[in-house]
Amino acid sequence: MKKLCISLIAFLAFALAIKPGAQAEEKAVEGQISVGAAITMDDIDNDEDGAVGLGAEYNSIIEKDRTWDLSGDLSLRSSQLSLDAEGHYQDGDDQEYGAAASFGRILNYETDYNRFFHRLGHDELSNLMAHIFKNTDGTAENPATPAGFGISSLGPAATVGSAAVYHTDHDPEAEYGVTYSVWNNSLKVNIPQFPGLKIGLDYRSQTRKGCDQARTMSKCSACHIEGFSKSVDETTRDFMPKVGFTIGSLALEYSFLHREFEEDSEDMLNTYNNLAAPKHVKLFSDRLQFDGTNGPLPFNRMPESTKDTHTVKARWDLNNRNTVTAAFVYSKSTNESVDHPYNVLLGQFGEELELESTTVTGKWHSRLSKGLSLTLHGKYQTLDNDEPFVDVVDRANLTTGAVLGDKYGVGAGFWDFERKSGYDLDITSIGLDVAWRLMHGLTIRGGYEFHYEDRENAEYHHVPDDTTAHKFKISADWRLNHDLRFSFGYKLALIDDAYALHKAMCTPNNSFGGYAGPKTDLYTFERSYRPTVYEERVAERTNQPDTIHELSFKTNWSPFSLVSTNFYAKYRHAENGEIDGRDWQQDLFNGGLNLVFNMGEKALFSAGYNYFNDKTESVYCIAIYDG
Amino acid sequence: MDYRTEAHTIMASAVWNPMPRFSLTANASYTMGRGNITDLEFGHLSEFFQQDLKIWMDTSSINPNMPHLYDTFYLNDMSSYSNLDFKDMEIEVGASYALTPKVGLGLKYFYSDVEDEEEYVYGSQDVTVQSLMGFVTYRF
Incomplete structure (x- = not known):
């Protein structure tokens, strides 16, 4: 730079x-x-925990009273x-x-080259205070444990308590923000002796440097949420040589992209709370893999990675009415962070994790007559992820010294597994678009696309094996005269077996399983939580629609030679009634009006209004993400 | 549980050249944004769990507002954490004057004001920023 x-x-x-x-x-x-x-x-007020208002999120000069421009x-x-x-x-x-x-x-x-500063939020975590007592002598904020509620035999008061949720904000005064920069370069060479040959090299470098808030939480103790300041130093570099050749009506291009993601951010370590293990039950101490007794443990890590992509594109003008284009893309992404001493935490043992993707696309465009054209297009993509081996630590029970597998007669290593990727997919789509100019000023367009997704490891993630979608669209562009023009559009998508979680929640009618506790034992997991919650979690939920309607309208009107107006509106209704419980539904409207008054070099005035409204019913707060 | 976001944005800009050497510009925008959760309906813990003395522990002597530590009814309060209600106004005016065909002078004033009516975990986002800039331009 x-x-x-x-x-x-x-x-x-x-x-x-x-x-x-x-x-x-x-x-x-x-x-x-x-x-x-x-x-x-x-x-x-910069002393106010580093809080900076939304209006200054991207304003870098407020740090100084006087600046040069x-x-x-x-x-x-x-x-x-x-x-x-x-x-x-x-x-x-x-x-x-x-x-x-x-x-x-x-x-x-x-x-x-572009560079700017982005202020990031700092969560004081102060809302994470669901506890009402701790196993300490007590303070005004954290009262002492009342008689009868303490579990003082569990360990030091500073690390073990009966609090439900509490927090520690370790760096409230840090300046949370990242300087983002990107540098793009493109070099193209035309060789006069070979007029159809083009050689090029693109280079892109993107960096993020600054400070972000990293959060982590102790488990199987009180939910102790801790926030730290973490230095950020990330660089992504793209190198892309390419060569293209044109012979008559055939044009070919090959490019190779090599991407490197370099992570020099600070390694974050945290010593978690010790396990809260009721000794009279002797239950949980062999079910947790790590806790404070293991010392500082890493968190908030971003692995370094590379990605290599080969792309071949072709365009063939068969004649002045027919054109065929095609592309082939193969890419391999590799997780390079395999030599870290805490690989056991990441589920990998010296094996590089790779994701391979192959995509083939094709399109045939034909102009059948002066007013009618057809476009046939198709795409096939396959995604294949490595299956890392996850070694579940067989921790000895604090009292008996035996591992959990011994209790069930299955021995150590029984719970180790190979993680099957939820993104091993085969995606196929094929479609046909038609454009028909009915008369001067009026063109109608229509199209249909068939979309099919096949998930290889659906049974491991309790999601649909495959999803089929039928997408229709029709639009009209009507130009009445030089001053007035309308556009209408309608899209319909019908989806069978939209992505969903089959075991997302308990049955909506609250028919929990039979409750077997608590007479014999308050803490027996098998008698209460498993039958009443886990085994009853059989209802299906999603945030993906099975039907989508989308209407759009746009008009341009110039009532006078100096004035032009533009009105636009889009409404989208999406719903899914094929799930358990309440239907999922989304209604989105976006519309606006623009006005431009142009008096040539003397004056120019423009004004606009935009309205956005998005309402989603039955938002479901689960980790659901598909694609 | 439903979630709704809504935003109104009004913007205007003007360029006026009253004299060949003198130019005035103005830009203004005003945004009102809102978002909130509605219809969050958790009931009290079922009788199944109320039988469990540890889950349905009577802690009223410590916190009368939450007499039972793990009552799911308290989750209804989390809807207020997601509320969003802000107003953002930005105004920028500028003037430039050409002293000679090659040398010009300019002045810009920028005003930004954000009113945050619903604080979330990042604290109040209220801020007012004003900036005044003068510049000299040389053309060749």
Whole structure:
């Protein structure tokens, strides 16, 4: 980036050094430089736990009362060189540069750089206070355990308590925010001796640096939620060489993308609360894999990864009425973080985790007549993930010394497993689009698409084996005259077996299983929670629709030569009535009006209004995500 | 449990060149946003769990507002955590004057005000920012 900045400054300096009078007639060099200074006032209290208002989320200059603002652009033309460059600098974290150069139309280079600061929220966690007592001597905030409620035999008061939920915000004064920057480069070479040959190289670098809040929670104790400040230092680099060749009516292009994700952020470690193990039950101490007795443990890790993608594209103009295009894409993503001492926590033992994807697409466009055209398109994609081995730690019971498997006669290692990916998919779609110009000014378009998803490991995730969707669309574009134009659209999607969780919740009629406790034992899991909750969790829920209607309308109207208006509206209704319990439903409306009053070079006025309304019924707070 | 978000946005901009060397610009936008959970309906724990003395523990002597520690009825209060209600106004006005065909002067004023009516975990998002910038432009 330094080189780019130096280059741009050098260009601007070069422009200033040129005698303006000598260049004025030829206009070989032109541009402008702007130097500004700003005074900023705000009512932000930076001592208030680092809280910064929503309006300053992307405003980087509020940290300083006075800032410089520099900008400029440059255009340079000669027989062999064409250059356009522009830049804007405001404060240290608000910068934007761009340049495009052509050397004899053989070598073409484009670059742009953008950098800004994004303030991130800081959760004080103060709402996570569901406890009313702790196993301590007590403070005003955390009263002492009343007589009869304590479990002081479990361990040190500072780490074990009978609190349900409490929190610790370790770094309330840290500056939570990330500086984001992206640098794009594209180099294209045309070889005069081979007019159909094009060679190119793209390079992209994206970084995130700053500080984020990392949270983690102790389990099988009190729910102790802890927040830490975590340094962020992530870099993603893309290298993409490509070559294209055109022979007559056939054009081919091959590109190879190599992506590297580099993670130099701080390694986060936390010592969790000790297990709260009722000694008279001797139950849970062999069911937890880790707790505070293991010392500091890692959390909030982002593995480094690479991705290699091969892409082949082809376009064949069969004749002036028919065109065929096709593409083949193969990619492999690899998790490179396999040498960490805590791999046991990540479910991998030196084996790189890989995701492979292969996609084939094709399209045939045919203009049957002057007013009628057809497009047939299809796509097939397959996703194949590695299946990592997960080693469940067989922890000895604190009292008996035996592992849990011994109790059931299955021995150690019984609960180890291979994790089957929920994203092993085969996706197939095929469709037909028609465009028909009925008369001058009126065109009707329609289409149908068949979409099919086959999930290989559905039985392990309790989701549908496959999903089938039929999608229809029709639209009309009607231009009454030069000043008035209407567009209408309607889309319908009918989905069979939309993605859902088969065992998402208990039956909606509250018919819990029989309750066997508590007379013999208050803590016996088999007598209460399992039969009444887990085994009754058989109802299906989803946040995916099985029917979607979408209506859209748009009009452009110029009542006078100086005035143009635009009105648009879109309504989407999605529902799913094939699930247990209440139906899921979404109604979304977005609409607005724009007005432009253009008086040429003298004045320009524009105004607009937009309304957005999204209502979802039966939002279900479960981790459901498909695709 | 239903969730609804709603936003109104009004915006306007104007450019006026009253004289060949003098230009005025103005941009303004106003957004009202709301979001909230409704119809969150948890009942009290069923009789099954009320029989479990540890789950249906009587803690009224410590917190009379929540006399039973694990009563699911208390979850209804979480709907208020998701409430969103804010107003955001931004105004930017500017003026530029060309002293000569090559040299110009400019002035910009920026005003931003966010009123957060419903705090969430990140605290109040209220903020007012004003910025005044002067600049000199040289064309070549």
